[in-house]
Amino acid sequence: MPDVRAANLEIRSVPADPRPVAFDPFHVERELLRRRAFNLRWATVDADVIPLTAADPDFPVAPRIREAIAAHTADGVLGYGPTEGFSGFRAAVAGMLGARNISAHPDRILASDGAASALWAACRAVLETGDEALNFDPVDFLLPHCSQQAGATVVRCPLEDGTGEIPEGALEERITGRTKAILLCNPHNPTGRVLRRDELRRIADLACEHDLVIINDEVWSEIILGELAFTSIASLSPEIAERTITVSGFSKSYGLAGLRIGFIHSGSERLHRQVLEASGAPRTTFGASVLSQVAAEAAILHCDRWLAGFLEHLRAMRAMAVPRLDALPGFACSAPEGTYLLFPDIRATGFDEQTLAQRLHDEARVAVVPGLGRWFGPGAEGHLRLSFATTEEILDEALGRIEKVLG
């Protein structure tokens, strides 16, 4: 059972507000972003460049998150938090996973300083030198990177060109006696695909058959834009749940990248102990800020309506951006089912991804991410990645500039 008493104590500190404040699709302060938004974003590009690069939103955080931080800070007690995270935070995360039909337990949740750190600790917990880790191609660089950091050899399974589907038999033929884990990213970055229930079932069956651990990155799981519902692989059966480590964070859905807050949920006590040990949390070399935990807890408990408004806006942006990119000569752009990432295939333009990204930067003054093999795997080459988590005004301006150069 979660420690509901402690959770309530945390929650009580947030000012009672019967009407959570809604998402505002017009509220982006470019000047503030130019001072504060780093990691390939506003603060790191020339003043006239629009960055559609790193995937965190331009919008400020939900008011309830600000209030929770202010309330927790007000009394000034900011000493050591518990090793594994506040019980309120862990209970909130367990509730969120429970809503996805994962049989989650607060005692098997570890607060982490971001989803990337969570992935790193999960890989260190499971993988060691000589192991093989199955990764898809293309996929966000962090999954193979963290596999390698843990000492494993990365074996890449190419996704279907165009659709991002997992080809029949493609995983099976890459499993050897040394395969230890399979790393999922669902919804998938950069293709924007939401994995199908039957695909997940096939992966799950393979994991059971070959005794593999599933390391499942769900950092995009709240950004579902299409009709297809999100399925968490750990919800398929207790047997799958037991061998799954779920990692996620609060950067994509709530704009908390700067607070560095995520979590690791282990499907078994044994995996949780391995994760805890690998993380260094018991010896304080790893941990999440108490204010960041409070912010994330408020996000889970009090920001449903804000998130719904954000998703509604993202759907409108998707509807605007996809046909305009798809209409560009040599571009093929499909609508992402999840994430706020566009991943157009630009091979028919005659340019490679690096050259085209540079041209867009220099001529359109729009920064995009080139689908470089060294970042996303060879399957990303010939693609660009663009984030659309911004206002209609900024996105329209960026698309207009791109159309002027390439249209």
Added chain:
Amino acid sequence: MPDVRAANLEIRSVPADPRPVAFDPFHVERELLRRRAFNLRWATVDADVIPLTAADPDFPVAPRIREAIAAHTADGVLGYGPTEGFSGFRAAVAGMLGARNISAHPDRILASDGAASALWAACRAVLETGDEALNFDPVDFLLPHCSQQAGATVVRCPLEDGTGEIPEGALEERITGRTKAILLCNPHNPTGRVLRRDELRRIADLACEHDLVIINDEVWSEIILGELAFTSIASLSPEIAERTITVSGFSKSYGLAGLRIGFIHSGSERLHRQVLEASGAPRTTFGASVLSQVAAEAAILHCDRWLAGFLEHLRAMRAMAVPRLDALPGFACSAPEGTYLLFPDIRATGFDEQTLAQRLHDEARVAVVPGLGRWFGPGAEGHLRLSFATTEEILDEALGRIEKVLG
């Protein structure tokens, strides 16, 4: 040069207050600590036990720190910060180190999620399997632990029994062809000794002679209680500075342990690049919360007077506690020159440290840290460690209970 423009932007957000609010030696809220203070502290002991265990203060943070957090949160932009930390934070740290006569540069400073993480990254940057790392005995477990985590073999140099001095020739005879680094903790945890200039000079000469890196933990450097001024080893000469990595944090002096904020300053560009690479910061698997950086920056820039008041209070607590512990049968307790840690030798009581700590817990209802060999090294055995960063009322109550049981 530090990016002064960016630093000013950060600073400007703190409300102007010509009279920084002073430290209040009476302001400790036990009920709040019972909910919030973890890691062997109030929230983790029975309600009637006074914890003098983990070394972070019972006092709330300085008002200017709360204000800085509130100001930065107010506009809601909490996205990705810069990889190496805000330029304002790095400039403030460089200024703080400069005041210690270290030729510090913001560009060689990396913000870290706590001093323990900083130590971990510094060790990973310098040490690898097969290397030997010189550590003292006794010393806080984190220094040998991080050495080992990086793959090195720990070679312990015993400190003088009673005084905590480094015996003549003791380091020299432990240096081999495989010695790669020497780890300092200054002021020293748990002995409370402030290292002498001539001791530091001897260490520095050895480091130069044998081409060793000095990994220097200064997390206690602002808690100087005696007449002896603090000397930072990197201030001795440019040659020493170049081979020194200085790590520190804001838990001990400003009560920010829960925010997980520290830094790593490297004495050369080469060491900084190694630290950056080893940390994982460029790939987002490591990093410090933006709010924590803002809090620490406010601590450095605006809390001088608060810190002076805190130190004044600590000196009074030291004056009260040392003679009372020293007067207990079988106890020998000297006054720490730095830190707020007491480290009485209890061998003449006839009890070992574990048994006596247990008795104090069960009979006096006071929690202290036993000087276990596995935590602090064999040289800590037969000692207890007590923190006195609390109110006079609480400390007096704890000492009274101890006297009743052991006096």
